[in-house]
Amino acid sequence: MSGDGTAVWLQSLMHRFPELLEELTPSSGGRLRERHGGGPVAGTTAPVRLFVSDTIRDITDGVVELEEAVRDRLGLRPARPAPVPERLRRLAGLLDRIAEQPDLAAHMEDETRRMARRCARALGDPEQMVRLPGRCPACDSVSLRAFPERAAVMCVNPACRQVLEEAS
Structure with missing residues (x-):
């Protein structure tokens, strides 16, 4: 596994994750709210896209867990909570240290590849x-x-x- 591959996957996630968040933004410009009985409130035209929401949750959880594991393995103190793009930038800043531990580097590349692929599928890309x-x-x-x-x-x-x- 190469550090270059991990860098490519991280860059992909940094670029594409905000696109996922935009997918949940209603096109009417209003805030998406649900009625008591379910379904969108009048005035919103976009249905709730649960697979996008699930993907955001999965990637967010994955990035948080990956950063915690990497920092623990490298003997660093826990990082402060931050949005996913910032956490991805922090992980990218640790790539040289991660590359010194082949098993950690392989895990990092596998996880970033998995998350980048899931993000691409949720955005409808046949192949990134x-x-x-x-x-x-x-x-x-x-x-x-x-x-x-x-x-x-x-x-x-x-x-x-x-x-x-x-x-x-």
């Missing part, structure tokens, strides 16, 4: 694609992309399509 820095060693274009669902890195330049890294 993450732009990577650098150039393709085969064609020298800036077309390197990570495909999380396939656990692969490849050049998306139509003339090249070089696969650089693929999970075995």
Whole structure:
């Protein structure tokens, strides 16, 4: 497991988690409230999307638990409560120390990959694609992309399509 892979997953979560929160925002601009008998109150047009709500809860719980476990394993004092994006930034700041412990690094990558995939599915993405820095060693274009669902890195330049890294 590579620290680069974990960094890609963390970046994906930092970018996509706010999009999940926006999915729960009603399109009418009003606050979503429920009637006593259930269902949205008149004036709201968006139904409650429970799978998005469940995904937000799962990712929030996962990030909190992951940060607590990482800080405990690294011998750091517990962090103050914070929103998910801030916790993800704090975890990203610890990647060098996490990489020094292979089992912790593997766990970190597995968990961030799981949460990023769940986030992508809830947002309706068939497959998430993450732009990577650098150039393709085969064609020298800036077309390197990570495909999380396939656990692969490849050049998306139509003339090249070089696969650089693929999970075995």
